[in-house]
Amino acid sequence: MDSPTSQFTDRLALLFETDGQPPIAGRVFGLLLLSDDALSLPELAQSLGVSKASVSTNTRLLARLGMIEPVRREGSRRDYYRIAPDLFERSMALRLARWRRFTEVIGEGRRTLPLASAGVRERLEQYERAFSYMAAAIGRAMVQWRGVPSPRLASTGSRR
Amino acid sequence: MDSPTSQFTDRLALLFETDGQPPIAGRVFGLLLLSDDALSLPELAQSLGVSKASVSTNTRLLARLGMIEPVRREGSRRDYYRIAPDLFERSMALRLARWRRFTEVIGEGRRTLPLASAGVRERLEQYERAFSYMAAAIGRAMVQWRGVPSPRLASTGSRR
DNA sequence: GCCGACGTTCAGTCCATACTGAACGTACTA
DNA sequence: TAGTACGTTCAGTATGGACTGAACGTCGGC
Numbered sequence: 001m002d003s004p005t006s007q008f009t010d011r012l013a014l015l016f017e018t019d020g021q022p023p024i025a026g027r028v029f030g031l032l033l034l035s036d037d038a039l040s041l042p043e044l045a046q047s048l049g050v051s052k053a054s055v056s057t058n059t060r061l062l063a064r065l066g067m068i069e070p071v072r073r074e075g076s077r078r079d080y081y082r083i084a085p086d087l088f089e090r091s092m093a094l095r096l097a098r099w100r101r102f103t104e105v106i107g108e109g110r111r112t113l114p115l116a117s118a119g120v121r122e123r124l125e126q127y128e129r130a131f132s133y134m135a136a137a138i139g140r141a142m143v144q145w146r147g148v149p150s151p152r153l154a155s156t157g158s159r160r
Numbered sequence: 161m162d163s164p165t166s167q168f169t170d171r172l173a174l175l176f177e178t179d180g181q182p183p184i185a186g187r188v189f190g191l192l193l194l195s196d197d198a199l200s201l202p203e204l205a206q207s208l209g210v211s212k213a214s215v216s217t218n219t220r221l222l223a224r225l226g227m228i229e230p231v232r233r234e235g236s237r238r239d240y241y242r243i244a245p246d247l248f249e250r251s252m253a254l255r256l257a258r259w260r261r262f263t264e265v266i267g268e269g270r271r272t273l274p275l276a277s278a279g280v281r282e283r284l285e286q287y288e289r290a291f292s293y294m295a296a297a298i299g300r301a302m303v304q305w306r307g308v309p310s311p312r313l314a315s316t317g318s319r320r
Numbered sequence: 321g322c323c324g325a326c327g328t329t330c331a332g333t334c335c336a337t338a339c340t341g342a343a344c345g346t347a348c349t350a
Numbered sequence: 351t352a353g354t355a356c357g358t359t360c361a362g363t364a365t366g367g368a369c370t371g372a373a374c375g376t377c378g379g380c
Contacts, residue, residue, distance in 0.1 A: 020180035088290040137301035
């Protein structure tokens with residue numbers, strides 16, 4: 001792997017790490033991001049210079065997150081992976097889901113805990129209301145974005 | 161600290177941890193979230209049963225993130241901390257910033273790397289365009305939310 | 321039906337880092 | 351000017367988890 005590419009995957013590794021995910025997941029993601037066609041597990045392992053055990057674990061992680069997906073090629077037992085066609089939507093959904101989990105913990109606290117005061121209750125409710133509002137708005141905006149005709153991709157099929 | 165409260169802070173600790181932040185930051189945040197008035201560093205340390213060194217580090221982390229803020233009480237050298245009044249906006253901004261960082265790495269790759277094909281370039285550009293679109297939409301939605309009159313908080317000052 | 325290639329699993333190692341306790345610098349007080 | 355109560359810093363420790371290599375089960379080819 002050439003130096004500029006490894007620099008790119010390194011930055012993604014760091015970014016993934018600060019997000020609480022294994023660095024190699026970022027490297028695999030970065031490599032696939034720059035690759036035109038799907039890559040096999042041994043190809044990824046060799047390009048990145050890591051064990052296939054790591055690649056196996058992290059491809060499954062990324063696939064579970066919906067950021068990449070396996071591609072079956074007939075006449076081959078190998079698993080090929082590529083970036084998910086709807087990558088943007090997936091990554092947005094992931095980040096929104098994290099935020100929702102956070103809000104749900106707050107909501108559960110509000111419902112089950114003996115709160116110190118009405119002010120505290122109001123603070124938590126306010127947060128939950130704001131999240132619901134924003135989540136709905138984000139959902140609407142995403143629908144609109146999907147409707148935006150993509151100049152070049154219009155014919156290549158933005159929906160799978 | 162009573163058991164249900166520590167259960168709540170534990171869940172937040174776990175949530176922070178999966179987000180790549182120290183668990184104690186989550187505990188401090190949870191405790192402040194349920195507290196009506198600002199808490200001092202030694203109070204936090206004692207309630208959570210952790211060292212004041214940890215509390216000092218993590219309060220500064222949370223303050224840097226804008227999730228909590230220090231309160232000065234005249235006639236006291238102690239630092240008191242409380243949940244940021246604009247907590248929701250802050251936490252949204254933080255999550256958006258993370259996403260932006262991610263998108264910027266992709267953009268930098270697109271600009272500086274010798275890409276394999278036009279398809280790859282288009283994929284990256286598409287991601288960047290989508291992010292810009294969504295970021296703008298989220299910003300507009302936030303402005304609208306601010307404009308939504310809060311029934312009970314209207315008089316207590318939602319702006320500091 | 322044997323052989324080889326593939327993906328997964330698991331025990332082991334290693335590294336990062338969260339947390340602690342003690343030492344330190346600082347500012348208010350008497 | 352001591353004394354005290356802060357918050358911060360730093361070396362040390364320990365815990366979690368990412369990664370590895372080897373062993374395993376499985377499926378296709380000759």
